[in-house]
Amino acid sequence: MDIHYTPEEQAFRDEVRTFLKNKLPEDIATKVKAGKHLGKEEMVRWQKILNEQGWLAQSWPVEYGGTGWTPVQKHIFDEESSKAGAPGVVPFGVSMVAPVIIKFGTEAQKEYYLPRILNQDDWWCQGYSEPGAGSDLAGLKTRAVREGDHYVVNGQKTWTTLGQYANMIFCLVRTDPEAKKQEGISFLLIDMSTPGITVRPIYTIEGGHEVNEVFFEDVKVPVENLVGEENKGWTCAKYLLTHERTGIAGVGMAKEALSKLKSIAWDQKKNGRPLMEDPLFRNRVAQVEIDLMAMEMTNLRVLAAAKEGGAPGAESSMLKIKGTEVRQEIYDLMRRAVGPYAIPFLPEFFDAEAGEGPEVGPEYAPPLAGRYFNNRKLSIYGGSNEIQKNIISKMILGL
Amino acid sequence: MDFNLTDEQRMLQDTVARMIREQYDFESRMKLLEEPAGYSKEIWSQFADLGLLGIPFSEESGGFGGGGVELMLVMQEFGRGLVVEPYLPTVVLAGGLIESLGSDAQKEALLEPLIGGELVMSFAHGEPQSRYDLSHVETKAEKSGDGYRLTGRKAVVLNGDSADKLVVSARVSGDVTDSDGIALFVVDANAEGVTRRGYQTVDGLRAAEIILDGVQVGADGVLGEPGKAFPAIEQVVGRGIAALCAEAVGAMEAACGWTLEYLNQRKQFGVPIGKFQALQHRMVDMQMHTEQARSMAILAASRLEEDYELRERTLSAAKALIGQAGRFVSEQAIQLHGGIGMTWEYAVAHYAKRLVMIDHVLGDTDQHIERYVALTDNQAEGEAAGAPLAANA
Incomplete structure (x- = not known):
């Protein structure tokens, strides 16, 4: 060792x-x-x-x-x-749909889509969640009916991240409504410019536009856009979830955020001294720093074990939980570090050209409260942290 | 970066694991507590026969030449078995100080029998007022003939009741909390002027309050240069911290194992209680704390030879996290067991006690977070956070 x-x-x-x-x-x-x-x-x-x-x-x-x-x-x-x-x-093309195409796709699909993903010709988004299918993903209702050499798709997807930029969407759709939940699902690749698709923005808690709703009304999708076998889409979905996800713990992002937190806390003053010298605040920073130190090691251990042919999927649930908890804690401390300057809501700041500073408070302050609220998503998306605990409980602990 | 054990490390791990599994089941362990010294002399000599007492010592001192990882592997298995033999006080602490500061003659006279299992020692350092401050030494050492006379009081000396010899810290100069001016002495536990009050600890070990009333130590009992012992004390205590962290991980694994088994077997409302999601998630949390603790134990063990700041920061971070994790695992193990987890006859109660008490040995979570902060502030800010995890020394 x-x-x-x-x-x-x-x-x-x-x-x-x-x-x-x-x-x-x-x-x-x-x-x-x-x-x-x-x-x-x-x-x-x-x-x-x-x-x-x-x-x-x-x-x-x-x-x-x-x-x-x-x-x-x-x-x-x-x-x-x-x-x-x-x-x-952006993970949807290169890290999500591509491994599925490589594993389950036809030669034609591989030859067509993979170079386009690498060359940035296509921007992919993910059509998984629906209004009625969140944690219970297999409860999805979007329907695809085979008609000749096409599927006709009707339904609604939601939480489609950066869907406003996408020209392609990979979707889980129900092709057999009679089959048991997981068994009637298929994995379809859909061109976003097909008639019948509407994208509507969802504005999130901090005022940003990252996620969307996508509506499908009699959308015709060529049969050759099916990945894997019909009604076996759940296998693709599961593969995608358990496919090695090195970055899931977000160690690099967390370290960068921590370093930023510290520089803010050195700059901010409390009773005329740097906030970083306040024992209470300093203690909170040290706690999360130590937690992150352990998580980095845990991350490396788990990934090394997976590489040796050890356990793949379920351990990454642990990384997801711990990684998101640590990052949420850091974003929380960043917001608290700026005191009253967490309060102003300055949406124009986010889109302003680089270098153009706001006049309200220190230049690092405006995004912090918004980032804190935005990052509440971390413990919800990609399978909520509670779902991850269910997975660990079942797959690792055998409960 | 490689997390695989070498063949030798794996063999060591297997050897200790087998011994603990075969001879150290819970009932046997509880019987050992009734032995006069609070542990089994027979098992101690088996440790010696297996070479375990020589693990951290260099080959020239007659040891195995093991590093932090070897120590970790041994202590982790000891944690699993809730081993009560005085490995930490004798081998890691007292033995470590002798190897670090002792003359050739002292090493020969003391380490050989120690490694052979014939000499059991303790490190008498903490005092009634010192809490976790390593530099707080009120005990005085006054020149007397060609040696010293020691006067003072030592507190909660692990294994101090039955040790043959003690490594005692005392002050030759400076104020009570100065790190400069501390000396170490090897004192025969039955020497004139030594009074011991032994007792059992909450977690089934033994310790003693020791009064030193003008204890005469000859020149051959002085360890290293008088007044300059502090860096060695800090370094050896650091190794003790790494050892405790590894032991805690072993104990957490065992506590999780017992709890998981119980969740599968205990039925209420007609189903195993492990079917209830509230309990499943708690069990997952226990497991996650244990994995985080394991990561820190590995980090601590791996950085024992690094430069001062990186080493000590890591050790404090590890001890702080493991104190918290240990407490979480203990409390939840008891909670998930319900009433049975509260009983003396059930193993989980004893793992819980050991885990919580580990936080009281060599500095608790608060102490080490404070120390971590002090050590971190010495570094260029920002660099600490962004620095690679394990840069080559």
């Missing part, structure tokens, strides 16, 4: 740092660090740069253009990218 990075791993870290220093556009990094919203163009620009480097598809098999990185390498990349202010890769 040796927790030190090997010379090769150190060299890799240097390589990543150099790459980020040379290739990460400054305007994007500045916006990310200031907590401003990125637009589609910026996200696509960065993902194209990653792709040119061959570093976009970190978890794909090498023969499809994957990096072949070890869990430790992915961890290093994650850590360095967050530190440099690189945006996270």
Whole structure:
């Protein structure tokens, strides 16, 4: 057992740092660090740069253009990218639908979609949740009826993240309403420009527009857009959920957020002294820092075990719970750190051009309360933390 | 970065695990508490035969040359078995100080029998007023002939009631809380002027209050340079912290194991209580605390040879987290067992007591968070948070 990075791993870290220093556009990094919203163009620009480097598809098999990185390498990349202010890769195409296509898709689907994902020709979004199917995902009702060489899709998806930018959506749809819950579901790839699709924004608690509702009214989808077998879509869905998710703990993001929290708390004053010297606040910061230290180690241990052929899915539930708890705690402390300047609501701040500072309070303050509220999502999405506990309870503990 | 054990480490783990499994079931353990010294001399000599008493000592001192990971593997199994033999006070603390500061003659005279299981020792350092402050030493050492005379009182000395010899800290100069001016002495536990009041601890171990009334120590009993012992004390206590963290992880695993079994077997309302979601989620929380604790125990064990700040920060972080995790696991193990978890005859109660008491040994959660903060503030801010987890030393 040796927790030190090997010379090769150190060299890799240097390589990543150099790459980020040379290739990460400054305007994007500045916006990310200031907590401003990125637009589609910026996200696509960065993902194209990653792709040119061959570093976009970190978890794909090498023969499809994957990096072949070890869990430790992915961890290093994650850590360095967050530190440099690189945006996270939008997961829906490269990390979600692509592994499913690679595993269950036809040769034609692989040949068509995979290069388009790498080249940023398609922006994918996820059609899983429905108004009546959240944690109980298999209760979904969106119906697809086979008519000749098409399916006709009717129904509604919701919480569709960045659906406003997407031209493609992967959907779980019900193809056999008579079958038992999980058994009548299929996995369909749908072109968002097909007639009958409507996207409506959902504005979230902090005022932002990340998620959407997507309505399907007699939408015709070619049969060749079915992935895997008809009525076996649940297998794809489960695979997607248990597919290795290195980043699920969000260690890099948490470390970056913690470092920001500390710099804010050194800048803020309480009784004329830095807030960071206030024993009560300092204690809270230390608690979460220690928790994060342990989580980073847990993350590396779990990923290393998974790589050795050990347990895959259920352990990542633990990482999801702990990772989101730690990040929520940090965002909570950030909001509290700025005291009364958490109060002003300045929506224009998020979309302002990088560098254009607000006049209200310190420049780091405006996003903090919103970010805190926005990140309540962490313990809800991707399977709520309660659902994750059900999974651990069943899969690991056997209860 | 590699989390796999080497073949040798795996063998060590298997050896200790087998011994604990075969000889240290709960009933046997409870009988050992009635032995005169509070532990089994026979098991102690089996530890010696297996080479366990030599694990942390260098090969030239007659030891196994093990590092933090080896110590962790042993202590984790001891935690699983709730081992009461005085490994921490004798091997890790007293033995560690002798190896760190002792002359060749002292090492030869003391470490050989210690590793062989014939000499049992204690580290008499804490005092009634010192709480967890390692530099708080009121006991005085005054020059006397070619040696010293020790006067003072030592508190809650683990295994102090039956140890053959004590490593005693005393002050040769400076104020009560100065880290400079502390010296260490090897004192025969039955020497004139030593009075011991032994007692059992809440978690089934033994300890003693020790009064030193003008105890004469010869020149051969002085460990290292008088007045300069503090860095060695801190380092050896650090190893003790790593050992306790590993022991706690073993005890947490066992407490979780007992609890999980109980959830599957105990029926209420016609079903095993493990079918109830409130209890399932609590069990998951226990497991998650245990995994976080394991991560910190590994980190602590792996950083014992790092530079001062990184090492001590990690140890304080580990002890702080493990104190909290241990308490959570203990309380929930009792809660999920219900009434039976409250009974003396049931193992879980004893794991709970050990886990909670570990937080009272070598600094509790509050102490170590405070220390972690003090050590962190010495570093350039921001760097600490963003620094890679385990940069090469």
